[in-house]
Amino acid sequence: MHWLERAASERRVGDSFALVANALTALHAPDELTALARRAVDDEVRHQGLSFLVAQRFFGHPIAPPARLPFAPPAHRNASPSLRHRLHILGQCALNETSATAVLEASLAEATGALAKSALRELLADEVEHARIGWGFLGTLSAEERAAVQPWLFALVHGNMRTWRDTERAYPSDDSLVAHGAISRSLLERALQLALRDLIIPGFKQLGFDTAEIERWAQAGAPTDGSFVPQETA
Ligand SMILES: [Fe+2]
Numbered sequence: 412m413h414w415l416e417r418a419a420s421e422r423r424v425g426d427s428f429a430l431v432a433n434a435l436t437a438l439h440a441p442d443e444l445t446a447l448a449r450r451a452v453d454d455e456v457r458h459q460g461l462s463f464l465v466a467q468r469f470f471g472h473p474i475a476p477p478a479r480l481p482f483a484p485p486a487h488r489n490a491s492p493s494l495r496h497r498l499h500i501l502g503q504c505a506l507n508e509t510s511a512t513a514v515l516e517a518s519l520a521e522a523t524g525a526l527a528k529s530a531l532r533e534l535l536a537d538e539v540e541h542a543r544i545g546w547g548f549l550g551t552l553s554a555e556e557r558a559a560v561q562p563w564l565f566a567l568v569h570g571n572m573r574t575w576r577d578t579e580r581a582y583p584s585d586d587s588l589v590a591h592g593a594i595s596r597s598l599l600e601r602a603l604q605l606a607l608r609d610l611i612i613p614g615f616k617q618l619g620f621d622t623a624e625i626e627r628w629a630q631a632g633a634p635t636d637g638s639f640v641p642q643e644t645a
């Protein structure tokens with residue numbers, strides 16, 4: 412059931428934000444960003460509670476909370492500790508939360524149920540802020556730090572897309588469930604493509620990253636089935 416799955420994944424994102432907050436602290440990032448990331452840990456726990464509440468309302472009777480999902484941060488082997496911190500912040504905030512924002516916006520556009528709409532709105536307001544942590548942080552990188560991130564960029568963007576697509580979900584058998592906030596395959600795909608084209612690529616470009624390879628991949632439909640061979644890999 413969608414809202415129950417969402418509750419579990421929100422909690423896992425909370426674990427990821429604990430990592431992001433520690434990474435920002437270790438990198439001496441601006442206090443404002445670090446404080447936002449610390450607050451995001453609480454936001455995600457609140458998102459879990461809200462999603463679980465919505466799930467319970469739909470079930471119409473008390474249900475057991477979902478099992479806690481294991482959180483394993485991306486290893487980013489071959490990256491120095493400071494580069495690894497930067498890659499974690501980029502991956503969770505600039506990529507994952509930006510994609511989450513697009514998915515929530517798409518869901519909200521199709522939702523008609525009052526309960527789903529108000530819950531989606533609340534989640535969306537926070538995820539927009541969480542994405543800003545990533546973009547704000549990337550804006551503080553020196554030219555040298557940006558150059559160190561650049562060779563990883565394609566793999567990170569590709570990996571984020573693959574994770575969104577490959578995550579196991581109970582896709583709705585009936586499109587009417589999308590009205591209550593469920594994510595259909597087509598909604599997800601549309602939102603991910605939009606996030607890539609209209610938010611992620613322009614965002615990186617504006618910050619001075621080379622996005623040629625990502626754009627070539629996006630133009631090919633952003634495949635994550637191994638059919639696209641990047642010219643350069645990290
Ligand atoms: Fe969330």
Ligand SMILES: [Fe+2]
Binds near residue numbers: 424451455537538541
């Ligand atoms: Fe978030």
